[in-house]
Amino acid sequence: MTEWIEICALEEIPRQGTRKVKSGDAHIALFRTQEDEIFALADRCPHKGGPLSEGMVCGKHVTCALHSWNIGLADGKAAAPDVGETPTYPVKVDAGVVFIQL
């Protein structure tokens, strides 16, 4: 079982905002929705590798900053008719602290 790694306080991610997380060579994008849900995706758009952490968070998807693909935060899947998928990471919030499994 992989362990939960502490990342930051929930308050350090703006609502409808993102943060970049680096772990070794892995680049991860952390998202916080309007409803304070937290999601983590690999920081690469399945389209042309754009950093999803620079996108705009709307509802439960992020719109990539490079070519406006919409990627689902929960499943990492591109919204139709685009096709593609980016890896997701398990996250949880415990007492206002954000944890991630790598």
Add this chain to the structure above:
Amino acid sequence: MQKMKLVMVGNGMAGVRTLEELLKLAPGLYDITVFGAEPHGNYNRIMLSPVLAGEQTIQDIMLNDVDWYKENGITLHLNRKVVKIDRRARKVYSEDGTATDYDRLILATGSTPFILPVPGNDLAGVVGFRDIHDVDAMIAASGHYRHAVVIGGGLLGLEAANGLKLRGMDVTVVHIADWLLERQLDQTAAKLLQKNLEEKGLKFLLRKQTAALLPATQDGGEKRVGSIKFSDGSEIPADLVVMAVGIRPNAALAESAGIHCNRGIVVNDTMQTYDPRIYAIGECVSHRGIAYGLVAPLFEMAKVCANHLAEMGIGRYTGSLTSTKLKVTGIDLFSAGNFSGGDKTEDILLSDPVAGVYKRLVIEDNKLVGAVLYGDTVDGAWYFQLLREGRDISDIRDHLMFGQSRVGDVGHQGQHKAAAMSDDMEVCGCNGVCKGTIVKAIKEKGLFTLDDVKKHTKAASSCGSCTGLVEQILTSTLGGDYSPAPAVKPMCGCTDHTHEEVRAVIRKQKLLSIPETMRFLEWRTPDGCASCRPALNYYLISTWPHEAKNDPQSRFINERAHANIQKDGTYSVVPRMWGGVTTAADLRRIADVADKYQVPMIRVTGGQRIDLFGIRKEDLPGVWADLDMPSGHAYGKALRTVKTCVGSEFCRFGTQNSTQMGIDLEQAFYKMWAPHKVKLAVSGCPRNCAEAAIKDVGVIGVDSGWEIYVGGNGGIKTEVAEFLVKVKTAEEVLEYSGAFLQLYREEARYLDRTVHWLQRVGLDYVRKRVLDDEAGRKALYARLMYAVQGEPDPWRECTTEGEARREFEVLEA
């Protein structure tokens, strides 16, 4: 609780589109049952012509196959006709006597071809052109027989004739009027069309009235049509007769149930019949006295109907203006509006019969009310838009005939006519999409609108310069059934409100935040999308400067990071150089920054500044601190540069100090946010070395003062700026340019460049507000000055510690 029961009679495009819209808005609200008289799912009736011509098969044109109904939990009864509605018991009865209950009923019974009441109209070989069954009969006949006669020289008739000709038949079109398409074309254009079709091998008999259809003389088997006889006594052979003289709404079922009908089922603006539980939609309805047969209006109706069925109750259908396009390969024809003329109308005419081009624009009260284009339809969509918007065209009247793109787009091989393009030619130069790809997607995926094409092919989804071409491809592929998107476009999929409505409400209700605005206007999505949020943010801060709070999360990344994101995720940094003037000290600092952060590329921009490329986001605050120069806003919907020539200080031709004027303008306005980027230029003499004629505001110094030009654009489509005013002093240049920019800031739609906004409102309007109304001009200028006063420099804000800094920090795991 038990779900409400929704029953739909009819299984065509309008009806099924209503269900699709309804399922999007309120999935699971109803138990849905559909009755279809045909044995197929929902297919794309528009594409029957290509099926007839042998370019497509029925499988290709299926929009919703039987599985679709299953997946959406819809009970589908195919081959079952509904024969009776019992409104009191709320039941419909089908042919076999089974009864089905309903709480809401949709009548989408469509229309049938009108069959001429002449002797012999029931012979074998006499068909309409309406459904798969007709097409099958026509294809079968083309294999065995030679002579085909199409009665009716309208859109459908000509398409049928073209298809039968391609199937190898000898085709004659019989038409009662003096010329073809008499409802869509004037006589001159119709003659050109007839000539072109004759060159393709079609024959025409005009002013002929059909008297009877006579059986073939051979005996045995069923009685088949053999010839057609006209009222003047003449006769021609006919082994197949296609009746294309019009359609008749199928209103009999509704009528028998006592629902008010008048050449169609009469509905109100919410698509309800006189029985409010019963809706009617599509070709069977009569709305404000009009029955529509084109797809775009039917889809608009579907939206409204679905909205009401979903119990949202905010949509209203107020009728559609339609345009016409013929779907015959190699023929370019467009018509819209009223062109029958009259005392009050004026014509602008262009006729070049040798080149096969004919254009007629009909104007009434300085407004375009009708257009007929033949041979060159590139501006059809533009004329149609002018027509629908009813915009005063007096200021563009002298070049109206020459179309929107007098100067030309770039990026698609100089092409303006989609029909002249081969399948492998590139239409969208941004995303590398060829014409063939677009045509294929339209046919195979059943696309109807520009937005559909954008989503599926990416064509026209980046810079948008090929939008006109894509619209042409849509019209030529979908033919008469397509008409461009409605004039009043909602802001985005999250709302039905237009940009203008949203702006007006923000002002009137003094809304100060995005959530407040979305709540007040009942946004459909919880927090908008990447298209409406930046627009709302701009509308709020431009309407209520210093009061509405800027929302960084609703800004595109460039405006959040105050730098331009590049394809690899690095950024570029452009510091301000007032009027293109720099100093040795600034250049030295830039060089030092480039060394310290190992900047991979340093470029001189087109706007007389220096751009540092390849900077990591984490380094941005450090770079800005070390540069110690103001932000250049090269990343923003804001004032970019004020390009200048050297002017009278050094130049031997210079008449005015253009450099100083440029610096003054840039320092006055550089902190303003705008609907889109704004570029200025100042030249010191009419040689215009600063290229002021292609800027949003271009100022040209002459001996006696300054000329101000507005609405120029050097980008996607080159637009030459138009002369606004000549003034004497530098102070006046500031006031007039500032007032123009403030008007643009207050009234343009988000992402409109000045030219797009100007094209919509007209230069006369701007003259009235900025030139004629002195107090108004001064007030506009004062509002701009108030908006920019005290605005912090975004770079300086981020170089100090605090929340703004966090955007640039990476977390470690």
